[in-house]
Amino acid sequence: MKIAIVGSGALGLYYGALLQRGGHEVHFLLRSDYDAIMSNGLTVHSVNGDFYVPSVSGHKTSDTIGVVDLVVVGLKTFANNYMQNLIQPLIAADTQILTLQNGLGNEELLADLFGPERVLGGVAFLCSNRGEPGHVHHLGAGRIIIGGYQQFDTMRLKRIASVFSSSGVECTTTDDLKKTRWEKLVWNIPFNGLCALLQQTVDQLLMAPGCRKLVRDLMIEVITAANAQNLNEAISENYADRMLEFTDGMGVYKPSMQVDREEGRELETQAIFRIPLEYGRQQMVSMPRTEMLVVLLEQGKSILPT
């Protein structure tokens, strides 16, 4: 299968490398890593065993990639206004688009731009960070759950899942992508937000009882808002406790938003906070802690440690 990776950060590089190793024709749209990867290839330092991809098809624009079977979108959501230009040259009649981006609103945007019938979404439970140019660090997990944005042919969905699973990525399908998205937010809202705000890793938050309780209180707010969104099946409060235990197992981990803030980049506050808050508000669900957290993140913009 011919696959384009749009947004080659830690997530795009990691899954792209696995897909290429799995035998697919993978093209990477690159920016900062272009020179390093074209000269020296791509190295994945993985808890499952390091590997090296010597020959990478890297591109500076989508035009040189041409049309593909599958576009995997890993862009930071604050760059979504570039989506149209980056993806348009890749689209033929049968091209499918899978966004693995954070938060809410990405499928909607892709559907508006390229038609809803070709849009899939997925959430990745992946701990990874970029290293030196041309290096990506896979620190743990990596499972993906994918689903159609709208009603989606089951066989087609399973075929795309098998592209990942045959490449060594655990990939399951869901018929309730909305629920899966919100479940991911149950993790992302507290951990991305608090780690970025306090510049502390997940284990530092969880070891302090007061802060662990705050994490759980935030999770319950997100679950309450999620369950007001007309999901096929409600998310239970136990899910919060399972996520706390799952995160205990991560050890010293910096979520992507913590890294973004540390490096002075923009934060994905719109997709991870503002759109979920708006969906909550529309259903009259009060999310005071979530709202306070994003206000503090936005307000703290000017006081980055330098």
Next chain:
Amino acid sequence: MKIAIVGSGALGLYYGALLQRGGHEVHFLLRSDYDAIMSNGLTVHSVNGDFYVPSVSGHKTSDTIGVVDLVVVGLKTFANNYMQNLIQPLIAADTQILTLQNGLGNEELLADLFGPERVLGGVAFLCSNRGEPGHVHHLGAGRIIIGGYQQFDTMRLKRIASVFSSSGVECTTTDDLKKTRWEKLVWNIPFNGLCALLQQTVDQLLMAPGCRKLVRDLMIEVITAANAQNLNEAISENYADRMLEFTDGMGVYKPSMQVDREEGRELETQAIFRIPLEYGRQQMVSMPRTEMLVVLLEQGKSILPT
């Protein structure tokens, strides 16, 4: 009147200097400023006009002060465990104790230690910071409201108020000290907390609409908790808007807790946050933002900018 100032920070030095200028016999219990003040006196840089107190009665222990008519307590509340030793030598049968400290719990502690009948509390609406040793900066306001911890003879209360007002401090009395304390918290909780957390001045918080709304939401939480405490008269929601306007007039101001954090000192989280939260909890008032704020302040202890 013979007066001892216990806790000669920005507040203690400022009011002590005014009382001495007003003709009272004032003794200051000093620590870090002792050498500077004994050599060079005390300089007040005030928006109402600078003045200089050349000869200050400074002490390193309360024993050399002896018994006094009035003890004015300006200690940081995290030093309250020193109160007994610091104040005991100053107490005679008729000595009165006025605490101008922040938050809740101070009158209770003084009453336990020295008897409730001699305890008064006051809140100071004062913008002041310490400068170099021996210098204090009065940046604005300065009004005091005082009241008895318990039922208190009105004439006696008015006499103490007149000690201040005849020395140039606007001082009024209240028969509902509890309400006055909570009204001060309506300011202290959002501004001390957020300014310390974000290391931003009050004007920086107020100029951002999202953060201004968060300040107001915190104020409403405090007002709701206050009104569950059996006050003589409820605090209206308008009080929040009046405090916002009052603070707009302060310009670039660092609340004391912001300065404490900046200088790596302990924070007054117990008196300003934890005790009010506990009083709220006892009346089943939920204060999610207030609780989140103190958790973030406590959690952030380890990540002070250095």
